[in-house]
Amino acid sequence: MFTREKTRQVKVGNLLLGGNEHIAIQSMASVKTSKIEEVSQQINACAAAGAELMRCSCLDFEDASSFKEIKKRICGIPLVADIHFDYRLALAAIEAGVDAIRINPGNIGEEKRIEQVVKACQERRIPVRVGVNGGSLDRSIYHGTETIKGEYLFSSAMKHISLLEKYGFHDIVISLKGSDVLETIAAYRLAAERLDYPLHLGVTEAGPMETSLIRSAAGLAPLLIDGIGNTIRISMSEEPVEEIKACARLLHDLGLKKDWPTFISCPTCGRTEVNLLPLAKRIRAYLEDHKICKTVAIMGCVVNGPGEARHADLGAAGGKGKWVIFKKEQILKTVDDSAIYDALIEEIKAL
Ligand code: SF4
Numbered sequence: 247m248f249t250r251e252k253t254r255q256v257k258v259g260n261l262l263l264g265g266n267e268h269i270a271i272q273s274m275a276s277v278k279t280s281k282i283e284e285v286s287q288q289i290n291a292c293a294a295a296g297a298e299l300m301r302c303s304c305l306d307f308e309d310a311s312s313f314k315e316i317k318k319r320i321c322g323i324p325l326v327a328d329i330h331f332d333y334r335l336a337l338a339a340i341e342a343g344v345d346a347i348r349i350n351p352g353n354i355g356e357e358k359r360i361e362q363v364v365k366a367c368q369e370r371r372i373p374v375r376v377g378v379n380g381g382s383l384d385r386s387i388y389h390g391t392e393t394i395k396g397e398y399l400f401s402s403a404m405k406h407i408s409l410l411e412k413y414g415f416h417d418i419v420i421s422l423k424g425s426d427v428l429e430t431i432a433a434y435r436l437a438a439e440r441l442d443y444p445l446h447l448g449v450t451e452a453g454p455m456e457t458s459l460i461r462s463a464a465g466l467a468p469l470l471i472d473g474i475g476n477t478i479r480i481s482m483s484e485e486p487v488e489e490i491k492a493c494a495r496l497l498h499d500l501g502l503k504k505d506w507p508t509f510i511s512c513p514t515c516g517r518t519e520v521n522l523l524p525l526a527k528r529i530r531a532y533l534e535d536h537k538i539c540k541t542v543a544i545m546g547c548v549v550n551g552p553g554e555a556r557h558a559d560l561g562a563a564g565g566k567g568k569w570v571i572f573k574k575e576q577i578l579k580t581v582d583d584s585a586i587y588d589a590l591i592e593e594i595k596a597l
Pocket of ligand 1: 547
């Protein structure tokens, strides 16, 4: 199997995907690409949150030509132009300096067009992401049944990949996103068994945050644990910056990303006598926004609280309207519920 270290390496701008590289986090801008200022702001916000690659849709020539101006306004993060059907938009985006294109060659018509796109990519050393989605599969290869789960998604991608390979083009990244978790896992496993191209993992159309987090973790974690996947997106019906945080949390929880906070808080129960829930959300946001890569635990009572809190770099355990703050094994102080946020922030800053 081509695990993530064994895949070939593809360069997208200054970012390497595959080989021994880390798993890159990415999202997609939700603003029309020709709204240059707005889309640049969104890309910069995502980059500040930890995005390493951003995709922008490319619906017309105004979008395609915008990459030149967007690149002047952003922090150097590579951009992928997302194109469907019109090969001329791919050529225009490449001309405007985009770092990669997402296009499915089988959808752009006569081979002369594919050849032109491949040539332009080769000249500028731009990779192509072949991305098949459960909702837009090639009907010509579907016979109504699958003998192997995931085969339909995989075969759809292969049709596009072989068109690129025909022209000696191998700077390819593949995504095989179903909206069904088990089908998606199966398709990526087939790809990892048979191809050495880097894989972009994702479950498509995964819904709003609560739905997406569970569906994406269910789909991506088994693959990531098996060593499959070189870049990930957690699609959700939210602002793109939320996708970036979700990707980082998932990779961190699987031990695949060290530079992220470890946040622990209890679910609360009838023993809780402090206002834990808003505190937990505010402290987690502070740690993530400031990229403080420490372990912080917020626990609601003295039953499990002190034990858990003591293992953390910093912890707080509540009881009777007050909190005890711990630093490793040591009790630092006791503060009122109303003062705990400021007291914790002061201690976090001192870590
Ligand atoms: S730590 Fe205490 S308050 Fe929190 S869930 Fe456990 S028993 Fe309940």
